[in-house]
Amino acid sequence: MKRLKVVVIGAGGTIGSAVAAALGERHEVIAVSRRGALAVDLEAPETIDALFDAVPDIDAVVSAAASVQLAPFGKLSDEGLAEALRAKLFGQIALLQRAAARLREGGSVTLTGGRFDGVLPGGSAGALANAGLEAFVAQAAPELPRGLRVNVVSPGWVQETLDGLGLQGPRGMPAREVAKLYVSAVEGAMSGQALRATGSAAGRTTQRPPPPRR
């Protein structure tokens, strides 16, 4: 496999650090977040432009940043909803739009969604972002130029996150297992897909079949 130049946004986070480590075994990884010399804030699209100006010849971008806060439906104002979606939904779409113009031919974008097992109180805005990302990626993928690809990884609970919250309940998937989905999205040939992490102790992962092209 060719050695790729891959930008990982959110590379210091729970998932992002595992993704950066896994990709770093075979590729050049440029780790960014809102802090540091190459600061990127998904809420500020001009910082994404600045990243592509500063770093030439990027093959792939992975976003593992920006989550949606839990918020009770009854307390979700118009402004609060827009704010909740700004980075994770609109910011990642802004990233895709810019990457489509700036990545090397045949490059890829891998975004991060998520999924809940059943109903999660306060999870409506997060569910909207996750469903919106999967739908947007499926529809936008066939329109990308120059052989570019886009996919979204949709993890369930990550074990390290549950441990950090002190939750003893449902078992999550270790971040290093979730990271394998990102590696497959970067190195594989799929596009328009939602790669969903399922299972836990056995470390299983599944991918949904590709959506029909319309």
Ligand SMILES: NC(=O)c1ccc[n+]([C@@H]2O[C@H](COP(=O)([O-])OP(=O)(O)OC[C@H]3O[C@@H](n4cnc5c(N)ncnc54)[C@H](OP(=O)(O)O)[C@@H]3O)[C@@H](O)[C@H]2O)c1
């Ligand atoms: N952990 C889970 O159980 C889980 C499950 C399902 C889905 N997810 C999704 O996976 C993604 C990553 O989750 P995580 O648990 O790994 O998060 P995390 O540990 O909180 O790490 C987030 C990373 O993103 C950076 N970041 C945050 N906001 C940003 C922004 N606006 N622009 C650029 N960088 C930003 C942070 O660094 P700075 O503060 O330095 O910017 C940090 O490196 C999120 O979208 C989350 O919703 C997580």
